[in-house]
Amino acid sequence: MKIAKLEIKNFRSIKHLVLEPTSLCALVGPNNVGKTNILKAIDLVLGEGWTTKAKIARELFNDINHKIEIKVDFDEPIEWHYYLNLVSVNCVTLTMTYDPLDCKVRLWEDYPNDKSGEGYYLNEDFKKDCHFIYIPAGRNLTGEMRISDWTLLGKLMRLVYENYVKHYSGDEDKLKEDLKEKIKPAKDFLESDFDPDSITFKKFVDTFKKYCEINSAGLANEFIPKLNIYNLNWFYKTLQIHIKEDFPEKDFDAEEVGAGMQNLLLISIFQTYAELMGGKVIFGIEEPENFLYPNAQRSLYQSFQELSRNSQIFYTTHNPNFIDAHRAYEIEILQKTKDKGTINLQKDKQYLTEETAEKEKFRIYTQFNTERNELFFARKVILVEGDADKILWTTFCENRWKLDLDKDGVTIIECGGKGGVNYFIGVCKLVGIQDYFAIWDQDNEEEYNPRKDWLGETKDDDDKGIEISGNLEKFLRLPEGNNAQKVKNAYRWVLDEKNEIPKLFLKVKKFLTEKHEPKISAESEISENNNINFEDIPF
Numbered sequence: 001m002k003i004a005k006l007e008i009k010n011f012r013s014i015k016h017l018v019l020e021p022t023s024l025c026a027l028v029g030p031n032n033v034g035k036t037n038i039l040k041a042i043d044l045v046l047g048e049g050w051t052t053k054a055k056i057a058r059e060l061f062n063d064i065n066h067k068i069e070i071k072v073d074f075d076e077p078i079e080w081h082y083y084l085n086l087v088s089v090n091c092v093t094l095t096m097t098y099d100p101l102d103c104k105v106r107l108w109e110d111y112p113n114d115k116s117g118e119g120y121y122l123n124e125d126f127k128k129d130c131h132f133i134y135i136p137a138g139r140n141l142t143g144e145m146r147i148s149d150w151t152l153l154g155k156l157m158r159l160v161y162e163n164y165v166k167h168y169s170g171d172e173d174k175l176k177e178d179l180k181e182k183i184k185p186a187k188d189f190l191e192s193d194f195d196p197d198s199i200t201f202k203k204f205v206d207t208f209k210k211y212c213e214i215n216s217a218g219l220a221n222e223f224i225p226k227l228n229i230y231n232l233n234w235f236y237k238t239l240q241i242h243i244k245e246d247f248p249e250k251d252f253d254a255e256e257v258g259a260g261m262q263n264l265l266l267i268s269i270f271q272t273y274a275e276l277m278g279g280k281v282i283f284g285i286e287e288p289e290n291f292l293y294p295n296a297q298r299s300l301y302q303s304f305q306e307l308s309r310n311s312q313i314f315y316t317t318h319n320p321n322f323i324d325a326h327r328a329y330e331i332e333i334l335q336k337t338k339d340k341g342t343i344n345l346q347k348d349k350q351y352l353t354e355e356t357a358e359k360e361k362f363r364i365y366t367q368f369n370t371e372r373n374e375l376f377f378a379r380k381v382i383l384v385e386g387d388a389d390k391i392l393w394t395t396f397c398e399n400r401w402k403l404d405l406d407k408d409g410v411t412i413i414e415c416g417g418k419g420g421v422n423y424f425i426g427v428c429k430l431v432g433i434q435d436y437f438a439i440w441d442q443d444n445e446e447e448y449n450p451r452k453d454w455l456g457e458t459k460d461d462d463d464k465g466i467e468i469s470g471n472l473e474k475f476l477r478l479p480e481g482n483n484a485q486k487v488k489n490a491y492r493w494v495l496d497e498k499n500e501i502p503k504l505f506l507k508v509k510k511f512l513t514e515k516h517e518p519k520i521s522a523e524s525e526i527s528e529n530n531n532i533n534f535e536d537i538p539f
């Protein structure tokens with residue numbers, strides 16, 4: 001059971017957004033772009049709570065004068081018993097209005113032409129077979145270590161108990177009697193009056209019962225408290241997690257360790273829940289990288305890939321360790337505009353597929369690394385050939401033009417040569433990134449023989465790139481040398497205020513300082529406009 005299509009209208013920052021998520025769906029984009037709102041929209045429809053009129057609030061609406069509409073389509077029907085009828089649920093919808101206050105969540109066999117007329121009412125049985133668990137970025141790590149109806153650990157323990165009762169054919173009393181017999185030696189040990197001069201459990205029970213009897217004088221019915229440990233559910237609810245460290249060799253309560261260790265435990269509980277409940281749960285987790293060191297981040301991302309074979313996982317991230325260019329078809333890049341609200345950049349889904357990625361696996365491996373993965377997170381991207389080019393443009397921006405690249409969300413990608421710049425232009429076109437600017441040298445024409453010459457097209461577009469005559473060293477009259485010398489020479493050239501900035505370079509400044517509204521294309525237009533064939537694509 002997975003979400004095949006998600007459509008959201010008029011919810012928070014989202015005016016209208018459509019996603020067709022894969023089993024593992026990475027939501028990336030700047031802070032405040034609306035990533036969390038996508039997870040909250042799913043949570044409203046499929047979350048563990050009940051969305052009723054009581055949850056209606058003004059801040060949920062992008063426009064208070066229009067209704068919120070959220071529609072979730074599943075990849076395959078979910079068989080569900082509605083009273084005596086077997087229903088195949090294909091989608092769930094939510095509609096919410098502010099004036100008048102109204103909220104409806106409905107299940108559908110054939111939306112909107114269902115034979116039921118207005119769909120079926122959501123109930124507890126359906127949620128057991130299909131529900132969404134949302135783990136926010138501001139998660140209460142200490143609270144999640146406890147057993148309650150609202151924690152993953154509590155839900156797992158409740159399922160364990162319910163399954164034990166099922167194992168006894170629903171006879172809970174028989175289960176309690178068997179537990180009573182099995183646990184009697186431990187009970188006798190715990191309740192023994194082991195020291196006549198100290199407070200023991202037996203003294204507590206006897207004294208407590210005595211005062212209950214005194215205080216119940218005059219009651220119509222006898223009042224006798226029962227203190228026992230025969231409830232199996234109580235046993236699971238007392239589960240406590242401890243951490244054992246080899247050095248020093250000590251045990252620590254999970255609530256006493258640091259946030260990093262607590263987050264590791266919470267992620268481990270999440271992974272356990274996902275594996276054991278595979279197929280019945282959809283997860284939404286914000287910023288899973290929080291508190292994790294790089295190796296743990298990479299390990300968790302690998303675990304996500306494994307778990308997504310049976311469970312669907314949505315996650316938001318700002319960390320390059322949590323995406324993989326080889327799995328770029330899983331990435332949804334989000335932006336927000338004044339006119340359109342939160343939008344997802346339109347990928348070329350015809351070519352950006354798991355099959356194509358597998359074919360180009362080793363080519364992608366040689367082109368991408370964690371630093372180049374920042375391409376997927378940047379507001380604007382500058383593509384350059386090498387290290388000398390990167391330090392040149394970084395220093396230009398920060399020292400001569402006084403631009404704050406990090407604050408403005410600009411990433412300069414060193415592409416490993418002229419062919420690499422061409423390759424990454426193709427990547428940008430495939431994943432829908434429009435705010436890129438390419439800079440490359442004119443030389444090495446003999447060695448430059450790509451499958452698709454994106455540079456040739458970009459050369460004629462002043463808003464997308466510039467070609468430097470000869471190479472950088474010749475253009476700026478810098479001495480040749482090894483890579484380190486080239487980097488040093490380029491850096492010193494920019495810092496020397498006597499060197500006049502070439503007019504050609506001002507096109508880069510224009511790209512960085514002008515605001516660009518992303519152009520939203522219909523999916524049917526993407527492949528046609530790019531005119532890509534299978535052999536052209538970089539993946």
